[in-house]
Amino acid sequence: MRLIAAAAALSLLAGAAAADAMGKWMTNPNEEGGFLVVEVAPCGDALCGTIVEARNVSGAVNETYEHLGRQMITGMKPDGANKWDDGEIWAPDDDKTYSANMELKGDVLAVEGCVIVFCRGQDWARYQ
Numbered sequence: 698m699r700l701i702a703a704a705a706a707l708s709l710l711a712g713a714a715a716a717d718a719m720g721k722w723m724t725n726p727n728e729e730g731g732f733l734v735v736e737v738a739p740c741g742d743a744l745c746g747t748i749v750e751a752r753n754v755s756g757a758v759n760e761t762y763e764h765l766g767r768q769m770i771t772g773m774k775p776d777g778a779n780k781w782d783d784g785e786i787w788a789p790d791d792d793k794t795y796s797a798n799m800e801l802k803g804d805v806l807a808v809e810g811c812v813i814v815f816c817r818g819q820d821w822a823r824y825q
Contacts, residue, residue: 718744722821723822729753731751734752735769743781743784744784768787769789770787788810805823808820
């Protein structure tokens with residue numbers, strides 16, 4: 698009985714950590730000053746992120762952005778407290794997909810994509 702209770706508690710804790718990363722996140726601005734809004738949500742036993750909005754430098758919505766609805770983050774599996782790994786991230790600026798990990802640090806989601814040992818990342822802020 699204790700084993701079942703412990704497993705249930707661990708499951709709830711894992712779900713709570715995932716829930717903290719869920720929601721909408723604002724990417725860093727691109728060269729023109731625009732940014733994307735990515736919604737992180739469960740996809741199976743992992744977390745994924747879909748582009749739900751694009752905004753220009755003045756903050757106006759770009760309704761014709763060609764990648765609206767595209768998954769930017771896929772397959773992020775829990776890897777400790779507030780960390781996810783073994784996923785992939787698609788970079789719109791170079792149209793390439795990279796191995797990825799992310800870590801929740803308060804209201805900042807640190808997202809990093811890597812090829813071999815070369816990595817680049819962004820710190821995303823929560824978006825309303």
